[in-house]
Amino acid sequence: MKPATKFIHAGAHPDPSTGAIMTPIYQTSTYVQEAPGVNKGYEYARSQNPTRKALEEALAVIEEGKFGLAFSSGVAATDSVIKLLKPGDEVIAANDMYGGTYRLFSKIYEKFGIVFHYVDMGNVQNIENCINNKTKLIWAETPTNPLMNIVDIKAVASLSKKYNLLLCVDNTFASPALQNPLTLGADIVMHSATKYLGGHSDVIQGALMMNDQALRDELYFIQKSCGAVPGPMDCFLVLRGIKTLGIRMERHSQNGAAIAHYLQKHPAIKKVYWPGFSDHPGYEIAKSQMKDFGGMISFELKDDSIEAAMKVLSGTKLFSLAESLGGVESLINHPATMTHASIPREERIKNGLSDTLIRLSVGIEDAEDLIEDLEQAIKGA
Numbered sequence: 001m002k003p004a005t006k007f008i009h010a011g012a013h014p015d016p017s018t019g020a021i022m023t024p025i026y027q028t029s030t031y032v033q034e035a036p037g038v039n040k041g042y043e044y045a046r047s048q049n050p051t052r053k054a055l056e057e058a059l060a061v062i063e064e065g066k067f068g069l070a071f072s073s074g075v076a077a078t079d080s081v082i083k084l085l086k087p088g089d090e091v092i093a094a095n096d097m098y099g100g101t102y103r104l105f106s107k108i109y110e111k112f113g114i115v116f117h118y119v120d121m122g123n124v125q126n127i128e129n130c131i132n133n134k135t136k137l138i139w140a141e142t143p144t145n146p147l148m149n150i151v152d153i154k155a156v157a158s159l160s161k162k163y164n165l166l167l168c169v170d171n172t173f174a175s176p177a178l179q180n181p182l183t184l185g186a187d188i189v190m191h192s193a194t195k196y197l198g199g200h201s202d203v204i205q206g207a208l209m210m211n212d213q214a215l216r217d218e219l220y221f222i223q224k225s226c227g228a229v230p231g232p233m234d235c236f237l238v239l240r241g242i243k244t245l246g247i248r249m250e251r252h253s254q255n256g257a258a259i260a261h262y263l264q265k266h267p268a269i270k271k272v273y274w275p276g277f278s279d280h281p282g283y284e285i286a287k288s289q290m291k292d293f294g295g296m297i298s299f300e301l302k303d304d305s306i307e308a309a310m311k312v313l314s315g316t317k318l319f320s321l322a323e324s325l326g327g328v329e330s331l332i333n334h335p336a337t338m339t340h341a342s343i344p345r346e347e348r349i350k351n352g353l354s355d356t357l358i359r360l361s362v363g364i365e366d367a368e369d370l371i372e373d374l375e376q377a378i379k380g381a
């Protein structure tokens with residue numbers, strides 16, 4: 001099935017009791033049993049819910065995987081993957097990734113004795129240098145948030161196979177419409193479904209997709225035992241969002257390309273971070289593992305004062321100043337004080353995330369209007 005069809009039909013079956021074409025929101029906590037232990041496959045809604053089941057089926061299909069699991073947030077999905085580990089186990093993660101992932105690893109899991117190494121994954125050798133007999137998991141994110149670095153998923157997957165490790169890829173920025181890490185050898189794909197999957201800035205949710213039955217069973221056991229499950233209304237919203245994922249990502253990518261090139265040519269702009277430029281260090285890999293480059297762009301002004309960056313951040317009218325990304329509406333964000341404030345400043349600066357970096361989540365509005373908005377905000381600075 002071609003992607004455009006797949007996104008619309010994934011996990012969709014008419015409701016068996018009424019024929020409703022959309023999976024209903026099964027707003028229930030429990031299910032009546034005919035006799036003790038005799039049930040229709042549903043016992044208690046932390047363990048099973050039909051709306052969640054339809055979504056989880058869709059999640060598997062859109063990521064080219066066998067299984068999907070939905071969680072109450074992206075970080076809850078990440079949390080469940082780390083719960084596969086035990087004290088003493090080691091994880092290799094990127095030195096440039098979503099701030100909340102770093103916070104979960106460093107502030108919650110370090111104290112349980114799990115050891116994290118943060119490396120520049122642009123060079124796969126850096127990962128291999130950290131592997132020892134305690135290493136269990138490689139945690140990769142590509143493109144990275146917010147510096148848009150690219151990790152070679154195939155190369156990291158062959159490394160993780162060689163040493164018998166698990167590879168989990170946070171695929172939030174690309175979305176399943178642009179990149180499918182399972183087909184490149186990853187064991188688990190993680191999504192903040194809050195972003196492109198939901199697509200309308202109206203839900204918090206997370207997802208894991210995988211191919212291995214035993215791994216699925218282990219993660220399902222964690223999902224039901226720890227209980228970070230999404231409610232049925234939220235599952236319905238993400239199911240609905242997925243239907244337009246293909247067409248939305250086409251437009252996000254078109255608008256993203258138009259704005260990246262506009263910024264690149266702008267005399268007031270010092271640097272634009274976008275993997276679609278042929279001189280981006282990850283360009284060739286991005287071109288081979290992604291269908292398009294998406295709508296996420298970061299940039300810095302030539303005027304490197306905080307004041308100038310703040311003027312742009314508060315000067316846009318269509319781009320709303322807010323955390324998050326991946327919705328139909330365009331957002332502007334200041335990683336240093338917003339999405340990435342949980343990373344210590346020295347750590348941030350060392351990894352190239354400056355105090356003046358501005359991040360855009362380009363929406364699906366008309367590109368001309370978006371460029372006009374950026375133009376007036378940059379002029380004002």
Ligand SMILES: *Cc1c(COP(=O)(O)O)cnc(C)c1O
Nearest residue numbers: 073074075098145172192194205
């Ligand atoms: C937002 C985000 C997360 C966390 O997801 P939540 O749904 O906010 O819990 C993880 N990774 C990336 C890349 C994100 O952008």
